[in-house]
Amino acid sequence: MSDLLIELFSEEIPARMQARARADLQKLVTDGLVEAGLTYAHAAAFSTPRRLTLAIEGLSAESRAVREERKGPSTSAPAQAVEGFLRSTGLSLDQLEKRADKKGEVYFAVIEKPGRAAPLIIADVLETTIRTFPWPKSMRWGAGSLRWVRPLHSILCLLSDEGGAEVVPLSVDGIVSGNSTRGHRFLSPGAFSVNNFEDYAAKLKRAHVILDSAEREDTIWAEAQTLAFAAGMELVEDRGLLAEVAGLVEWPVPLMGRIGADFLHLPPEVLQTSMKEHQKFFSVKNPKTGRIEGFVTVANTVTADHGETILKGNQKVLAARLSDARFFWENDLRVAKFGMADWAEGLKSVTFHNKLGSQADRIARIAALAREIAPMVGADPDLAERAARLAKLDLRSAMVGEFPELQGLMGLYYAQAAGEPEAVAHAARDHYAPLGPSDAVPTEPVSVAVALADKIDTLTGFWAIDEKPTGSKDPFALRRAALGVIRLVLGNEVRLGLSTLFGTAMAERLSHFGTDGEDAKTSDLLAFFHDRLKVFLKDQGIRHDVIDACLAMPGNDDLTLLVKRAQALQATLQTEDGANLVAGSKRASNILAQAEAKDGVEYSFGADPKFAETDEERALFTALDQAEAAIAPAMAREDFAAAMQAMAGLRAPIDAFFTATQINSDNPILRRNRLNLLHRIRAICLSVADLGKLDG
Structure with a gap:
């Protein structure tokens, strides 16, 4: 097993594109390697403003050999059919085998593909990835045909194991792969070679490049909070801005400045939005006044004057931006005070x-x-x-x-x-x-x-x-x-x-x-x-079929009522009685539907307890009377939990009734009475929810 390290080094990649580019690089390369027959244990992608990096661990040394047998046309088939089969297999006629089949003799193609070494596969996959990379916007430069988000300068492609490292040879539009990269544009611009991912990440850090965007975010946030705390202020959290700024710098150096007194009367949201959109500044709030009074900017370099010159330049630009915002604010207020009629x-x-x-x-x-x-x-x-x-x-x-x-x-x-x-x-x-x-x-x-x-x-x-x-x-x-x-x-x-x-x-x-x-x-x-x-x-967490059972009821355009009913039904179904009642209710409905279809009548006249023969049958009549007495007022006051609790109480008498009683009795009076009793069960359950809509 080997480890693969890829770095695509270019001019600055827009911050907003980096997260997607990391994901695309990892997916395109790993999918391509697996499709070509290689396996791997783990992969991780990284980005800085000037590089996309992919590290893959546990990559197999070669793809497996493949043997495929493909059945073709009959040996007596027309020549065109045979030629089409040959084209699809890439074989010649003398390479086909003739085998007996139920319908006669047919051609068989035996296609054997030997395993390929990992470097050959990597080179093919990476070149395809680079040439087809799905940047939202890309450009060409010089005389080449390659398109990339910004001019691509170098390709690092290194395969390493315990025995050492080797460069995977490939060339894309004259850019030849190697084992070297560069550090920070200003602080460590020189090139250096690497042996594996650990060596790469460590040398980059010594060259003032933090490879992991999450680590850059943590560094920016921690140091910015420290600056604000030291000044008795609070940093205003903005995770979206933090991710964007981390994509603008390779070696983040937060610096804190103050907003001019002429702008402190502006609404805090105006200050915050102006600084974020135009300058990529974090806002700093004074907890005593509640106002935005400062900012944190993130430089991409260390200076001898500890960022003083950078801050002065930023504050000058910020003052111009906030002057525009103040002009808008004051003009808008004049219109607002006259009722906004204009x-x-x-x-x-x-x-x-x-x-x-x-x-x-x-x-x-x-x-x-x-x-x-x-x-x-x-x-x-x-x-x-x-x-x-x-x-x-x-x-x-x-x-x-x-x-x-x-x-x-x-x-x-x-x-x-x-x-x-x-x-x-x-x-x-x-x-x-x-x-x-x-x-x-x-x-x-x-x-x-x-x-x-x-x-x-x-x-x-x-x-x-x-x-x-x-x-x-x-x-x-x-x-x-x-x-x-x-x-x-x-x-x-x-x-x-x-x-x-x-x-x-x-x-x-x-x-x-x-x-x-x-x-x-x-x-x-x-x-x-x-x-x-x-x-x-x-x-x-509310099941779709529970919602369907409640949607079938009147008043389904009252969403508050609908959800209260669904919540109560779901809670009921999570009890043993509730779950079993559904089965009993569906059984009653199925028997009733079959009988009505067979007899061509509707059994809804009303069951009479005087025709009850068994104790279980009489007990069900009593239970239904009690359930109706409880359900009707509960539904009237929209107490669905109480209504469904009363309905769930029918589970035991319904189960006992089905166990002890033959519905389709030979006595037509008893049969009709019992079918009417099933109708009553169905009607009571339907008054709460359409249990027939439930799964299972």
């Missing part, structure tokens, strides 16, 4: 969708919907409508024009500056939420009303114009909008009849196009919601 007017000329009108049209629809939803979530209708009319006006602000990711948040500040109620300002901030599975769900009633209205308007609008998600394509993020509605409803235990809301909104949109059919579209949209709900609840 922004509202401007949105009339901004198209939301060519079939759904302008942003102003959309805001009017959301405002009407928010007013309708408000009483259902405990919000003031006037405040909900007002919030909906203001929530998207910051889209016309200069700050959001510069930093689109601040939309909503800037709406909060501008609404506050305009003197709007806090509930209105908070709704402007929160109405986009939740944007993702980890995003917090708004809880303030006005925010919930506007957030629901925003998402329901989006869904019903695009459903009305038949722009639905298809396969993996969802250009308008409708799956995310549906999940947002689900999380808002369930997170706040909101009781909404979605069918009514969808129908009202759909009818308004379809009337605009002069068409109808809102019932069909509403049903289709509700089915889409049910599919998204299944995905959401599956992640919470």
